[in-house]
Amino acid sequence: MSISATNIxxxxxxxxxxxxxxxxxxxxxxxxxxxERMGKTDNGTTVSDFDEQEIARKTSISLSLSYLTWKxxxxxxxxxxxxxxxxxxxNSAMRAAGAALVVAGAGGAVTVGAEKAIAQCLRLxxxxxxxxxxxxxxxxDYPGTVRAFREQYKGKIAPIQIPIMEGNKMTGYINVITGxxxxxxxxxxxxxxxxxxxxxxxxxxxxxxxxxxxENDEELLxxxxxxxxxxxxxTVMGIxxxxxxxxxxxxLAGSALLNKGVINLMNELVEYxxxxxxxxxxxxxxxxxxxxVTVECDENGAFAAQVFKTAVDPxxxxxxxxxxxxGVLRSGMTVLNPNxxxxxxxxxxxxxxxxKQTPVQELGAGDIGAVNKLSDTxxxxxLCDLNAPVKFDPIEFPxxxxxxxxxxxxxxxxxxxxxxxxxxxxxxxxxxxVRNNETGxxxxxxxxxVQLEIIKKKLKSKFGADADFTTPTVAxxxxxxxxxEAEGKHKKQTGGAGQFGVVEIRFxxxxxxxxxxxxxxVVGGTVPKQFIPxxxxxxxxxxxxxxxxxxPMVNLKCTLYDGKYHPVDSKEVAFVSAAKLxxxxxxxxxxxxxxxxxxxxxxxxxxxxxxxxxxxxxxxRGRIIGMDTVDGLQVVxxxxxxxxxxTYATSLRSMTQGRGKFSQEFVRYEQAPDSVLQxxxxx
Numbered sequence: 001m002s003i004s005a006t007n008i009x010x011x012x013x014x015x016x017x018x019x020x021x022x023x024x025x026x027x028x029x030x031x032x033x034x035x036e037r038m039g040k041t042d043n044g045t046t047v048s049d050f051d052e053q054e055i056a057r058k059t060s061i062s063l064s065l066s067y068l069t070w071k072x073x074x075x076x077x078x079x080x081x082x083x084x085x086x087x088x089x090x091n092s093a094m095r096a097a098g099a100a101l102v103v104a105g106a107g108g109a110v111t112v113g114a115e116k117a118i119a120q121c122l123r124l125x126x127x128x129x130x131x132x133x134x135x136x137x138x139x140x141d142y143p144g145t146v147r148a149f150r151e152q153y154k155g156k157i158a159p160i161q162i163p164i165m166e167g168n169k170m171t172g173y174i175n176v177i178t179g180x181x182x183x184x185x186x187x188x189x190x191x192x193x194x195x196x197x198x199x200x201x202x203x204x205x206x207x208x209x210x211x212x213x214x215e216n217d218e219e220l221l222x223x224x225x226x227x228x229x230x231x232x233x234x235t236v237m238g239i240x241x242x243x244x245x246x247x248x249x250x251x252l253a254g255s256a257l258l259n260k261g262v263i264n265l266m267n268e269l270v271e272y273x274x275x276x277x278x279x280x281x282x283x284x285x286x287x288x289x290x291x292x293v294t295v296e297c298d299e300n301g302a303f304a305a306q307v308f309k310t311a312v313d314p315x316x317x318x319x320x321x322x323x324x325x326x327g328v329l330r331s332g333m334t335v336l337n338p339n340x341x342x343x344x345x346x347x348x349x350x351x352x353x354x355x356k357q358t359p360v361q362e363l364g365a366g367d368i369g370a371v372n373k374l375s376d377t378x379x380x381x382x383l384c385d386l387n388a389p390v391k392f393d394p395i396e397f398p399x400x401x402x403x404x405x406x407x408x409x410x411x412x413x414x415x416x417x418x419x420x421x422x423x424x425x426x427x428x429x430x431x432x433x434v435r436n437n438e439t440g441x442x443x444x445x446x447x448x449x450v451q452l453e454i455i456k457k458k459l460k461s462k463f464g465a466d467a468d469f470t471t472p473t474v475a476x477x478x479x480x481x482x483x484x485e486a487e488g489k490h491k492k493q494t495g496g497a498g499q500f501g502v503v504e505i506r507f508x509x510x511x512x513x514x515x516x517x518x519x520x521x522v523v524g525g526t527v528p529k530q531f532i533p534x535x536x537x538x539x540x541x542x543x544x545x546x547x548x549x550x551x552p553m554v555n556l557k558c559t560l561y562d563g564k565y566h567p568v569d570s571k572e573v574a575f576v577s578a579a580k581l582x583x584x585x586x587x588x589x590x591x592x593x594x595x596x597x598x599x600x601x602x603x604x605x606x607x608x609x610x611x612x613x614x615x616x617x618x619x620x621r622g623r624i625i626g627m628d629t630v631d632g633l634q635v636v637x638x639x640x641x642x643x644x645x646x647t648y649a650t651s652l653r654s655m656t657q658g659r660g661k662f663s664q665e666f667v668r669y670e671q672a673p674d675s676v677l678q679x680x681x682x683x
Contacts, residue, residue, distance in 0.1 A: 002328055002364030003074050005277035005297050009269060010076045010323070010368060012097035012126075014090060016113025017082035020133040021103045022048045022060055024256035025079045031263055032068030032075070034353060038259065047354035048079040052461055053454050061454055063089040063309055065321060065352040065368065073270045076368045082113045084658045085451035088397045088430025089309075092379065094120065095395045096308040096323045096368055099127040099273040106134045106253070108144030110152050112658045118153065118249070127243045127274055129250050131265055135163055135170035136255035142170075146251055158212050158239065159205060159251040160268065162198060163261075170253065173261060174198060176205045177232050177239075184260050212248055213238025240272050276366025282306075282325055284382070287338045287389035295326050295390060299365040302388035303327030303335065308395065310379045312427045313462070320377055321352065321370045325392070327385065329371075330362045337374075338391040339381040344374045379429050397429040399663060400445030401649040404452055405473065406433075409466035418442060420463030424455055431455060438475035448649055474643040475597055476680070477669055478546025479555045482591035483508040488582030490574045501574030502564035503527065503535055507586040510557045516543055519559040527563035527575070534572040535560050538579030547587045548594060549680045554669070558583075594680065596672040597642040600625075603652065604635050605660040612655045620644035621673075639667065643676070 013021045023038075026046050030038045039045030044055035048064040060081040067076045078093040080086075094100075100121045104114045114130075121128045132145050142163050150157045164172035164181065172183035174194055179202065181194040194202065213235045214224035220238045224230055230238065242248030252268060254261020281294035284304070295304055309321040322329075329335075333346045350357040350370045363369045377383065380395045408417040421433045421444060431446045446452045452469060459465050485506045492499040511517040518536045527535065543553040563578075601622075605613055613636055614624060622640035629635070645664065652660045 002299075002360075002362045002367060005299060005364065005366030006275045007072060008074045008076065008276035008366045009273050010078070010096060010098045010276055010366070011269060011273065012078040012080055012090075012093040012100045013103060014080045014093070014100050014113075014117040014121075015082055015103040016105070016111035016117075017059060019082065019103045019105045019111065019113070020256045021082060022046050022079055024101075024103055024131065024133060024262065025066060025077050027256045027259045027262040028075070028077065028266055029066055029068050029353070030259065031266060032070045034066065034068035047356075050355040053457055059083065061086060062311075063093050064354055065309075065370075066354055067351060067368075070266050071270050074367070075266070075269065078368075083450060084653060085446070085448040086430075087447060088428060090117070090120065091396055091398075092308045092429075094124055094126060095306065096321075097126065098276055098279045099129070101269070102128060102130045103133050103256075104130055104145065104149075106132050106137065106140035106142055106145050108141035108148060110145075110148045115152070115659070122246060125246050125280070127246065127272075129243075129252070129265075129269065129273065130157075132251060132253040133256050135253050135261065136258050138168055140168065140170070142253055149249075149251065153249060156247065156249045157251060158209055158242070158248045160209065160239070161252045161261075161264065162201060162205060163253045164195065164198065170255065170260060173253070173264060174202055175264075176202065176209055177235050179206065179232075182264070188263060209239065210235050212242060216242035216245060216247055236271065243272050244274055244278070279366070282392060284390040284392045287391055293390060295392070297365050298326050299328065301326040301365070302385035303329055303333070304382065304384040304388070304390050304392075305329060306392045306395075307377060307379055307381050307383065310427050312423045317373055318426070319350075319357075319370050319372050320374055320379075321368070322383065323368045324363050324365050326365050328362050328364045329369075329383075334386065335383045336386045336389050337377050337381050337383055338389050340376045342376045343386070344377055344383065346371055347373050378426055395429070398447060398661075400430070400432055400447065401662065401664075402448055402452065402647065403434075403443045403445040403472050404469040405441040405471065406444050407468045407470070409468050413465055416463060416465040417459065417467045420459045420465045421455070421467075423463070424458055428455075436472070436475065439473040441472055443472055444469060448653065471646060474646070476549065476551040476643075476672070476676075477554045477595040478548055478551045478592055479553065479595050479671075480507060480509055480587060480590035480592050481671075482589075484586045484590035486582045486586030486589065488578040488580065488585070490577040490581060492574070493569075498566075498569040499571055499574040499577075500564075500566040500569035501531065501534075501571075501578040503560060503575065503578045503582050504562040505535075505539075505579070505582045505586060506559040506561060507583075507590045508557050508559075509555050511555050512557075515554050515556075516540065517557045519557065521559050521561040522563065526565070527560065528565055528570075531565065531570065531572060531575045532560065534575040535563075535579045537572075538576035539583055541576070542580045542583040546592060547584060548592050548677060551594070553587070554595065594672040594677045595669040596676060597666055598639055598668055598670050599642050599645065599664040600667045601638045601640060601645070601648075601662055601664045602635055603638065603660060603662040604630070604633050605652075605656050607634050609656045609660060610634050610636065613652075613660070616651065616655060620648075641670075641672070641676075642666070 080093045162174040163170045182189040183192045210230045214221040304326040305322045305324045307320045311319040408414045489502045546553045625637040
């Protein structure tokens with residue numbers, strides 16, 4: 001039997017890279033008996049980081065799933081990479097999770113990763129708990145860290161625990177709600193009398209916590225005003241309501257590495273975080289009526305689930321991670337994928353702990369698991385009952401901001417390289433493989449250098465294909481700014497019938513379609529009608545390469561106004577060649593220029609970085625169009641040449657410590673300065 005949704009907590013473990021999310025996951029699994037010993041990130045022995053790239057880098061690069069049972073409640077843990085390049089994994093986790101556990105270091109400040117994670121949780125209305133990790137370190141500053149969070153998230157931060165410190169080390173804690181003290185011991189924790197030095201701090205925090213609890217319930221607020229205090233049970237109820245409404249973010253502390261304070265954290269996660277059954281209804285589309293509907297977490301309803309992650313292995317096959325939103329998924333069922341309009345048979349259902357797969361017969365509403373061997377289902381797709389088809393809203397993934405040209409290192413392995421890249425794009429929806437028809441290059445497009453480097457190494461390890469990633473070619477164009485007339489004369493005599501054709505063509509800017517316009521202005525039959533298409537053909541072939549740097553010619557009007565022919569030797573091929581000769585001569589005398597693609601940019605940064613952004617854009621020949629304030633952030637609208645912003649994602653991250661983001665879109669071509677032509681010639 002599947003577990004009831006009231007006894008499930010789906011928790012995404014998020015925060016800055018290197019703060020101990022994977023180590024905390026390991027400690028929770030160990031305490032819950034899901035693993036026999038705690039692995040270490042440095043040794044490559046953790047449950048979450050099982051990919052060879054994760055083991056080599058000693059950091060998470062993919063969302064991983066694990067579970068345990070604690071006090072009769074199943075905790076589904078989604079360990080999310082903290083590095084900036086893996087925002088797509090965060091978005092996937094947020095769709096599956098009902099709440100977030102933010103892991104933050106005890107360094108006295110709010111790290112960028114914690115800041116971004118909390119901002120997303122607030123935007124998505126995900127109940128959130130903060131665990132201040134690293135309390136075993138010499139420089140641990142719990143009060144300073146709590147103060148930093150309070151300053152940034154005014155009115156929301158509610159510490160429900162006071163660490164007991166001895167010699168800068170956390171040796172126990174005080175539960176603010178119950179007013180009891182505990183000391184870490186070999187057997188777990190032992191209750192102790194609260195040290196006198198903590199009494200005033202405890203009273204202050206209890207008052208603050210009761211006030212926060214009262215503000216989330218009218219009856220509690222009335223009692224608090226009348227009596228001036230709440231019982232521990234009432235405080236818990238009020239805080240729980242505040243967490244669910246995203247008005248309160250509780251804070252706890254401990255050391256994941258030493259497994260101190262983790263059991264207390266687990267107790268509070270069960271106590272405070274919402275049951276899977278309490279998750280807000282999900283938006284969906286009724287496929288039959290094409291009207292929006294909401295899907296409740298109802299175990300007795302028609303089956304509906306959403307795939308939030310896909311893992312691709314060339315040997316094992318494809319594994320789709322999903323959350324059951326309604327009903328029960330059973331092995332042997334045939335379900336509908338409304339995204340692809342195909343039916344899929346459910347062969348096996350698994351519960352996942354890292355790379356370990358435990359088969360089960362069914363998975364109930366609110367639970368998370370995985371299925372294999374689905375032929376036409378990917379990340380974001382819905383699976384549902386054939387007779388009650390619904391389609392969930394798609395998962396948002398960030399658009400790529402860094403592109404690299406891909407070439408097979410070994411000739412003849414192109415199919416293996418590009419086939420592998422397309423498979424990896426199935427696995428990671430924030431990564432795309434696209435063909436640039438302008439330059440003929442295939443591009444690997446992602447969120448940053450680290451992600452693309454990992455993609456390259458996965459390509460080698462999973463599919464045995466070596467690829468070179470290089471800076472992509474910019475799709476420059478060429479055009480003329482003046483007018484010129486030129487004669488093209490092709491005469492060839494090789495014995496027998498010869499070749500003869502002469503054309504006189506006027507070249508000027510202003511093609512009707514923006515690319516090429518051919519005008520027949522011949523009078524008197526100096527170029528016979530049957531040869532005029534050959535002249536146009538020659539010109540159309542010629543404009544594929546400009547005379548300055550070999551880029552396509554655009555905005556060109558060509559007028560054929562005179563020529564000569566021979567009644568015997570003139571042939572189509574002669575007029576094709578004559579047109580090309582006239583083109584080469586005429587374009588060189590018509591003041592040719594290089595045109596460069598210009599992109600519109602929207603750059604979102606905190607206000608303190610605006611000056612750096614504007615200065616950097618000026619160096620890139622950018623133009624500031626305007627500025628707006630959105631959700632407390634500055635959005636700079638600008639335009640810049642594409643060739644100047646090929647690696648802007650890396651620079652922006654460096655300038656803003658990872659807080660900035662941007663999007664770009666091609667808008668038009670503009671004449672490039674001479675320096676661009678000189679650099680093209682130099683290369």
